Amino acid sequence: MGHWEIFLFFLIIAFVYSSVGFGGGSSYLAVLAMYSLPYQEIRLTALICNVIVVVGGVYIYIKNKQIGWKKVIPITLVSVPMAYWGAVLKISQETFFLILGITLIIAAILLWIKTETKTEEKVSQESKSAILGNSFLGGGIGFLSGLVGIGGGIFLSPMLNLMKWDTPRKIAATSSVFILVNSISGIFGQLSKLSVGMDYFRILSLCLAVFIGGQMGSRMSLKWNPLVIKRMTAVLVLVAGINVLMKYW
Numbered sequence: 297m298g299h300w301e302i303f304l305f306f307l308i309i310a311f312v313y314s315s316v317g318f319g320g321g322s323s324y325l326a327v328l329a330m331y332s333l334p335y336q337e338i339r340l341t342a343l344i345c346n347v348i349v350v351v352g353g354v355y356i357y358i359k360n361k362q363i364g365w366k367k368v369i370p371i372t373l374v375s376v377p378m379a380y381w382g383a384v385l386k387i388s389q390e391t392f393f394l395i396l397g398i399t400l401i402i403a404a405i406l407l408w409i410k411t412e413t414k415t416e417e418k419v420s421q422e423s424k425s426a427i428l429g430n431s432f433l434g435g436g437i438g439f440l441s442g443l444v445g446i447g448g449g450i451f452l453s454p455m456l457n458l459m460k461w462d463t464p465r466k467i468a469a470t471s472s473v474f475i476l477v478n479s480i481s482g483i484f485g486q487l488s489k490l491s492v493g494m495d496y497f498r499i500l501s502l503c504l505a506v507f508i509g510g511q512m513g514s515r516m517s518l519k520w521n522p523l524v525i526k527r528m529t530a531v532l533v534l535v536a537g538i539n540v541l542m543k544y545w
Contacts, residue, residue: 299498302327303505310349310509312529315516318453319346319475320506321446322400326536329396329543335389339445340486341499346447346479348503349510350472356514357469367430367462368470372477374431375438375448379478382442383485393544396444399451400537406454407530434474442482447475450533 305327306320313320324342329335357363387395433455441448449471456467 299501302331303501306345306502306505307509309532310345310506311513311516312532314349314353314510314513318449318471318529319349319447319479321346321475321479322396322403322444322450322533323536324502324506325396325445326400326540329393329540335392336486336489337494339383339392340483340494341502342445343447343479343482343486344499345502345506346475347483349506349513350447350449350476350479352507352511353472353514354469354476357472362465362469363473364462364466364470367466368473370427370430371434371452371470372474374435375441375474376477376481378435378438379442379448379481380485382439383445383482384488385443386489387443390544392444393540397537397541397545399440399444400533400540403450403454404530404534404537406451406458407526407533409454409458437474438478438481441478442485445482445486447479447482449475450529 306324309320309323309327313323321342324345325338328338328341354363434452437448437451437455440451452474453467453471456462456470457464461467462470
């Protein structure tokens with residue numbers, strides 16, 4: 297598989313993931329893992345691509361007033377330092393791919409589960425205990441995200457849907473913000489311990505691919521059936537997780 301095939305893969309992944317409020321980091325990792333690249337470079341590339349994809353999505357969600365900041369801040373406030381901590385933690389390549397494969401399979405199961413849709417009328421104000429619970433949830437997912445090299449939305453969004461946390465649109469918007477801040481935090485963590493050279497041409501070309509795909513997907517997010525896209529994503533993530541485990545375990 298040549299460079300242009302990888303470019304096309306990244307464009308399609310960004311398009312699909314951004315349409316449901318994700319960055320696509322998990323699948324970027326899976327694709328790059330097939331090429332036996334240094335795993336530090338794999339994680340850094342995935343995080344940078346995440347940021348590029350979700351920036352457009354966050355802008356659109358803010359423009360459409362889909363982000364409830366009073367509920368978003370408690371989840372993201374703890375997750376940012378935890379994502380940085382996860383990113384700077386030193387783990388072996390074998391441990392990294394084992395954790396990645398397992399987390400992808402778990403994420404696929406969570407994505408497949410259909411939950412009851414919550415309407416605007418059913419959304420209530422957060423209690424203090426709920427805010428504390430959201431902070432712990434965000435912190436835990438943030439740490440795992442930094443460790444693996446993803447934004448964490450692929451875990452956060454299904455969990456919030458299971459909790460009936462808010463409407464699907466606002467959960468997607470919250471996931472986009474979560475992915476953005478945790479990916480940035482993870483990037484700083486990765487840069488603090490970088491010990492290998494970077495292929496900057498490859499990184500820049502893949503950034504271009506996800507920018508194009510992400511812009512297209514973000515604009516489709518208000519028109520597509522979220523359940524269909526999530527289940528398509530679940531299949532993609534499941535296959536990626538199984539492939540990673542088969543190759544590296």
